Every structure is written in structure tokens, then in C-alpha cells.
Amino acid sequence: MTTLADVADLLRNVRRKAGLSQEALAQRAGVSRTTVAHMETLAKSDMSVFALLRLLEAAGYDLKPVKQGYVRTLEDILAEQRRGDEP
Template sequence: MTSLADVSDILMAVRRESHLFQEELARRAGVARSNVARMETLARKDMSVPVLMHPVEAAGYDLKLIAHGHGPTLEDILAEQRMPDADL
């Protein structure tokens, strides 16, 4: 992850992988659907880590930092294999 655009793309991906529409994710996170939409489209320039964490956690994910050049761990590979493919 190198930019805010990457974070927005990841948020949208985890929401879709969790089979959630923006409305449901927003309800679970306790934020307005418009906030989720702005986070996913980068319209919200002041997105902070706490603001981002609510939807990420509501989608069932944790945000973790990984050093550049770090390869996937066995845990990462197994988790990726368990994720269902979905286009919401």
C-alpha cells in the first residue's frame, strides 16, 4: 500500500469480498453510507485511520502494516484461498 488511493481500493475490495453493499457496511460501522462512498472514491481528503477502521472492521477485516518487500506469509496465502470470489 503506497497511497490513499490504495487504501480506498482495499476498502472497496474487502467490502465486496465480505458480500456487503455500502449501505450494510455503513450500518455495521455506524457511519453514513455517503461516508463509505466517499472513502471508496477518495472524495474525502481528510480520511483518518480511526475513520477508516470502522468500515474495515465492520467488513470483518483487520488493518495491518507490512514492510516493503515482505512476501506473503502462510497465514496470508491460506486466508486468500478461503476468500470467496464475489462481484457486488
């Protein structure tokens, strides 16, 4: 099961992989830097799905549901490589 803490870590990691500061990501996504900081640390123990989607998009990522236990296929990996995605 994915927890809010896992999502907060994911957000922080994709921001860093994109080479963005909290401020730069916030500006790209149209949210405040405080929102980014709160979401990365769960300071308010809650997370706005709308803000999460905007932040991930601004960092160059998409949110995609994956069935539990799903293992990526060779086709998935090749498609990611063609798009330049990171696993």
C-alpha cells in the same frame, strides 16, 4: 508506496468480497453511507483512519502493517487458511 487511492480500492474490494452494500457496511461500522462513498472514491481527498478501521472491521478485516518487500511465509499462509482469511 501505498497511496490513498490504493487504500480506497482496498476498502471497496473488501466490502464487495464481504458481500456488503455501502449502506450495509456503514450500518455495521456505525458510520454514514456517505462516509463509505467518500472513502471509496476519495471525494474529499482525505480519509479518516478511525472510520477506515471501523469499516474494515465491519467487513471482517484487520489493518496490519507489513514491512516493504515482505513476502508471506508458508507459516503465514497456513495461519491465514486456518482462520479462513483471503490473501
